[in-house]
Amino acid sequence: MPADPVSGAPPPGDLQLLSLTKRFGEFTAVDDLDLVVPAGSFFALLGPSGCGKTTTLRMVAGLEVPTTGEVRLGEQDITWAKPYKRPVNTVFQSYALFPHLTVYENVAFGLRRQGRKEVTEPVRDMLRLVELESFGARKPAQLSGGQQQRVALARALINQPQVLLLDEPLGALDLKLRRQMQIELKSIQGEVGTTFVHVTHDQEEAMTMADTIAVMHRGVIEQMGSPAELYESPRTTFVANFLGQSNLVPCAINGRDGGDLVIDAQGALVRMPAERAQVHQGKAWLGVRPEKIILGSPGEDLPGNSLGEARIVDVSFVGVSTQYLVRTSWGQELMAFEQNTGARPLMRAGDQVHVRFAGAHAFLLDHDQDARAGVDEDSAA
Amino acid sequence: MTSSAGAPSVAPELAPDGDASSPPRRRRSSAWFLLLPGALWLVAFFLTPMVQLVATSLYDPSGSEETGYAMTWAWGNYVDALDFYLEPFVRGFAYSAIATALCLVIGYPLAYAIAFKAGRWKNLMLVLVIAPFFTSFLVRTLAWKLILSDNGFVVGIAKTLGLIADDGRLLATGFAVVAGLTYNFLPFMVLPLYVSLEKIDHRLIEAAGDLYSSPAQGFRKVTLPLSMPGVVAGTLLTFIPSAGDFINAQLLGDTTTQMIGNVIESRFEVGDYPAAAALSVTLMVLIVAMVAIYIRRAGTEELL
Amino acid sequence: MIRLGRWVSDHAIMAIGAVVLAYMFVPIVIVVLMSFNRPASRSAYTLDAFTLDNWLHPCEPEGLCSSLVTSMQIGLLATFASTVLGTLMAFALVRHSFRGRAATNVVIFLPMASPEVVMGASLLALFVSVGFGGVLGFWTILVAHIMFCLSFVVVTVRARLQGMDSRLEQAAMDLYATEAQAFWRVTFPLVFPGILSAALLAFALSFDDFIITNFNSGQTTTFPMFVWGAAQRDVPMQINVVGTAMFALAVVAVLSGEMLRRRRERVQ
Numbered sequence: 001m002p003a004d005p006v007s008g009a010p011p012p013g014d015l016q017l018l019s020l021t022k023r024f025g026e027f028t029a030v031d032d033l034d035l036v037v038p039a040g041s042f043f044a045l046l047g048p049s050g051c052g053k054t055t056t057l058r059m060v061a062g063l064e065v066p067t068t069g070e071v072r073l074g075e076q077d078i079t080w081a082k083p084y085k086r087p088v089n090t091v092f093q094s095y096a097l098f099p100h101l102t103v104y105e106n107v108a109f110g111l112r113r114q115g116r117k118e119v120t121e122p123v124r125d126m127l128r129l130v131e132l133e134s135f136g137a138r139k140p141a142q143l144s145g146g147q148q149q150r151v152a153l154a155r156a157l158i159n160q161p162q163v164l165l166l167d168e169p170l171g172a173l174d175l176k177l178r179r180q181m182q183i184e185l186k187s188i189q190g191e192v193g194t195t196f197v198h199v200t201h202d203q204e205e206a207m208t209m210a211d212t213i214a215v216m217h218r219g220v221i222e223q224m225g226s227p228a229e230l231y232e233s234p235r236t237t238f239v240a241n242f243l244g245q246s247n248l249v250p251c252a253i254n255g256r257d258g259g260d261l262v263i264d265a266q267g268a269l270v271r272m273p274a275e276r277a278q279v280h281q282g283k284a285w286l287g288v289r290p291e292k293i294i295l296g297s298p299g300e301d302l303p304g305n306s307l308g309e310a311r312i313v314d315v316s317f318v319g320v321s322t323q324y325l326v327r328t329s330w331g332q333e334l335m336a337f338e339q340n341t342g343a344r345p346l347m348r349a350g351d352q353v354h355v356r357f358a359g360a361h362a363f364l365l366d367h368d369q370d371a372r373a374g375v376d377e378d379s380a381a
Numbered sequence: 382m383t384s385s386a387g388a389p390s391v392a393p394e395l396a397p398d399g400d401a402s403s404p405p406r407r408r409r410s411s412a413w414f415l416l417l418p419g420a421l422w423l424v425a426f427f428l429t430p431m432v433q434l435v436a437t438s439l440y441d442p443s444g445s446e447e448t449g450y451a452m453t454w455a456w457g458n459y460v461d462a463l464d465f466y467l468e469p470f471v472r473g474f475a476y477s478a479i480a481t482a483l484c485l486v487i488g489y490p491l492a493y494a495i496a497f498k499a500g501r502w503k504n505l506m507l508v509l510v511i512a513p514f515f516t517s518f519l520v521r522t523l524a525w526k527l528i529l530s531d532n533g534f535v536v537g538i539a540k541t542l543g544l545i546a547d548d549g550r551l552l553a554t555g556f557a558v559v560a561g562l563t564y565n566f567l568p569f570m571v572l573p574l575y576v577s578l579e580k581i582d583h584r585l586i587e588a589a590g591d592l593y594s595s596p597a598q599g600f601r602k603v604t605l606p607l608s609m610p611g612v613v614a615g616t617l618l619t620f621i622p623s624a625g626d627f628i629n630a631q632l633l634g635d636t637t638t639q640m641i642g643n644v645i646e647s648r649f650e651v652g653d654y655p656a657a658a659a660l661s662v663t664l665m666v667l668i669v670a671m672v673a674i675y676i677r678r679a680g681t682e683e684l685l
Numbered sequence: 686m687i688r689l690g691r692w693v694s695d696h697a698i699m700a701i702g703a704v705v706l707a708y709m710f711v712p713i714v715i716v717v718l719m720s721f722n723r724p725a726s727r728s729a730y731t732l733d734a735f736t737l738d739n740w741l742h743p744c745e746p747e748g749l750c751s752s753l754v755t756s757m758q759i760g761l762l763a764t765f766a767s768t769v770l771g772t773l774m775a776f777a778l779v780r781h782s783f784r785g786r787a788a789t790n791v792v793i794f795l796p797m798a799s800p801e802v803v804m805g806a807s808l809l810a811l812f813v814s815v816g817f818g819g820v821l822g823f824w825t826i827l828v829a830h831i832m833f834c835l836s837f838v839v840v841t842v843r844a845r846l847q848g849m850d851s852r853l854e855q856a857a858m859d860l861y862a863t864e865a866q867a868f869w870r871v872t873f874p875l876v877f878p879g880i881l882s883a884a885l886l887a888f889a890l891s892f893d894d895f896i897i898t899n900f901n902s903g904q905t906t907t908f909p910m911f912v913w914g915a916a917q918r919d920v921p922m923q924i925n926v927v928g929t930a931m932f933a934l935a936v937v938a939v940l941s942g943e944m945l946r947r948r949r950e951r952v953q
């Protein structure tokens with residue numbers, strides 16, 4: 001018998017992936033993955049396409065058999081359980097709605113397979129939840145993309161799974177609808193309290209929706225944490241570049257001074273808290289987010305670390321902020337965002353500026369990594 | 382196949398029936414179970430007969446149904462068969478080639494019209510293409526016999542126009558046989574052409590127009606190359622059955638228009654199995670060779 | 686001037702298409718006319734006078750109706766067997782990977798690329814060599830028909846299956862359907878139109894086959910063989926009744942199916 005997801009017979013628990021690996025022939029799609037998804041959380045699995053997100057979800061759903069490793073749900077090992085014996089449901093990439101069944105029958109499908117006789121009420125409730133009450137008699141082909149998306153959601157949610165897997169559920173929608181659905185999904189999750197594992201390659205989507213994000217790259221999890229943690233303290237150059245933008249300055253660590261590290265950044269001596277560093281000696285990448293860079297007039301005395309003088313080479317005015325591209329004395333181009341508070345006149349290309357940042361906002365990464373990792377990946381931000 | 386190097390954990394609190402703890406067995410045997418009945422049928426009643434046909438073609442030609450046949454590796458059967466029946470062979474292939482070419486010329490505009498110009502009439506036109514199929518092949522061919530008969534209106538018109546002599550006739554000529562072949566196999570040309578034309582993204586043709594190609598150039602450079610798979614499939618589906626046909630030659634032609642199919646049929650009829658088999662094998666080999674060369678040339682191997 | 690040229694080029698192709706379609710119907714018209722024809726003499730196969738006799742007495746020519754029954758029986762049995770076997774094969778080819786798949790594809794393709802006369806002749810050669818020469822008839826015809834229908838069924842069903850998103854079955858299993866339920870609730874309903882058209886095609890091929898049947902029929906007479914035999918002597922007008930009736934039946938079936946589809950679409 002399938003574990004009865006309706007009465008919730010097994011106690012809901014965390015979803016755990018233990019050394020999960022999937023190889024297709026020689027190719028390793030998911031590599032020794034360890035992950036804990038806390039029960040009831042909105043969890044995002046973020047990564048560029050081809051990094052193994054779908055494969056991971058399919059192993060959780062039971063649609064793909066892991067090469068090695070384990071999938072656990074609470075106390076239960078479900079690694080080898082058939083898909084229909086798991087209290088887990090999926091919203092498929094591009095939905096996979098049954099084209100020959102009406103919206104009503106699509107939504108009722110899971111309940112009927114579990115032997116529920118009376119489905120009218122739960123189906124109606126579910127259709128109301130996704131605001132499709134009057135569409136029950138239609139076929140999927142007669143719905144818009146957003147409506148299809150909601151049918152796919154309703155079809156999975158009605159089974160009250162312990163874990164709902166969503167594989168790029170908003171990928172096929174246009175931007176405006178996507179933003180709207182992000183909010184709806186988030187509120188539905190709050191309402192039902194189910195664990196959501198949301199797969200996406202859109203970092204903005206992941207950050208707006210999720211409690212916890214795991215950033216995946218080439219089959220491994222690079223970093224996991226809250227959106228703010230990931231953004232403020234990336235631990236790899238890939239995360240630094242894939243979530244938002246980063247300026248990475250090659251530097252060398254001179255030594256320690258109390259709680260701070262003293263760093264030689266292209267001739268400029270700067271300080272930052274040691275706990276924000278991934279490395280504590282030798283060469284490193286000094287990372288500063290563009291909005292954390294302060295551009296002052298030459299000679300202006302401001303607090304924080306100085307990276308010396310630079311020349312503005314490009315200015316893009318984007319309304320709420322202005323984006324400056326500056327060339328430093330050692331020839332590197334840095335990006336700096338400045339809020340348009342009106343407090344100060346816009347600068348122009350060719351102007352000389354003084355580049356500063358606060359050490360508490362910087363991060364220090366291992367120099368052995370590619371500084372451009374994740375820069376040109378298809379994050380839709 | 383998945384191998385499980387990592388020892389699957391054995392947890393006591395498994396799903397009740399316990400199958401969650403062990404890797405599933407992939408039943409590759411089920412593929413064979415599905416495949417085998419049909420495959421065996423084809424082996425038994427298509428491949429084995431082909432082998433038997435080759436064997437028969439090498440039997441002692443002096444045998445008969447009553448006395449039985451002896452396997453004497455009589456390669457001479459092939460020499461004799463081609464010696465006696467070279468003419469119907471060549472004629473059959475020539476008729477089929479002409480009929481195939483005619484089908485292409487007639488069928489392409491129809492397929493094009495259905496694919497691109499028919500609009501809401503598309504389905505109706507497709508039904509109309511298939512509809513004549515439902516009247517028996519032989520009944521239709523007999524109708525052609527009537528249409529082309531000596532006192533029919535087609536002959537009358539042709540005489541008035543001076544296309545044929547006053548005592549000339551259409552029935553019992555090569556013309557009638559080719560006309561019958563062309564008619565009967567036309568749908569086999571139109572349908573694959575339609576399928577491949579239908580797949581063409583119409584914007585490609587518009588893009589060609591946008592890039593200053595005339596409609597004719599657009600057709601030659603875009604539509605025609607993209608419909609090549611349909612052309613290849615259509616010509617094969619037309620040529621192969623007509624090369625082996627004997628109904629049209631029998632009903633619409635006479636003894637001077639016999640195709641190789643007629644010869645094979647009549648050799649079998651009189652019990653001259655070795656000769657008939659040798660002719661069949663030769664026909665089969667020629668067709669397979671032509672198909673292979675043709676497909677290779679047209680670069681549409683994926684058709685198979 | 687330019688506008689006229691445009692109009693002509695837009696409509697010319699449609700006009701040519703219509704002419705070709707008309708050409709395809711010329712013999713059909715003749716068949717229909719002949720079904721109402723009273724020929725001047727028994728041996729004259731010409732249009733002469735109007736009569737309903739042929740329609741009122743379709744079974745009058747000896748052997749016609751029994752040959753029709755034989756064709757129906759063989760057609761139905763061959764359709765059933767080839768559809769079942771061919772559908773199973775299509776599933777194996779699309780949904781399973783196994784060694785020997787390429788060889789299987791070749792074996793399926795070959796019968797479609799072989800001239801019928803060769804297939805008919807080779808089967809006869811086999812039957813004769815294993816001593817079945819004397820029992821040629823209903824069963825040998827059936828065996829042959831199943832053989833040549835099989836490939837067409839496989840190809841038709843395979844095309845439909847390939848066009849079906851295999852994730853639909855996975856979605857069903859994700860929604861608590863067992864393998865069997867996923868098959869009967871999702872896969873089968875979606876593939877069914879393909880199976881149906883394969884069955885119709887198989888029936889049409891079997892019912893209309895003459896060449897292969899002719900080699901392996903012994904004393905049994907199918908409808909095409911009856912027509913062939915009649916064509917050597919004098920042709921009874923009733924075969925045109927059969928031709929017309931089959932044509933009308935098929936067209937009515939196709940059109941009503943299409944209308945049903947449209948109505949259903951409009952309702953939703």
Ligand SMILES: Nc1ncnc2c1ncn2[C@@H]1O[C@H](COP(=O)(O)OP(=O)(O)O)[C@@H](O)[C@H]1O
Binds near residue numbers: 027049056
């Ligand atoms: N069935 C399969 N056979 C072989 N390779 C596969 C298969 N499924 C996925 N892959 C490969 O595994 C990698 C990860 O795929 P996937 O998990 O779909 O990525 P994502 O969902 O992150 O875009 C890709 O490079 C893909 O080509």
Ligand SMILES: [Mg+2]
Binds near residue numbers: 053093167
């Ligand atoms: Mg994916």
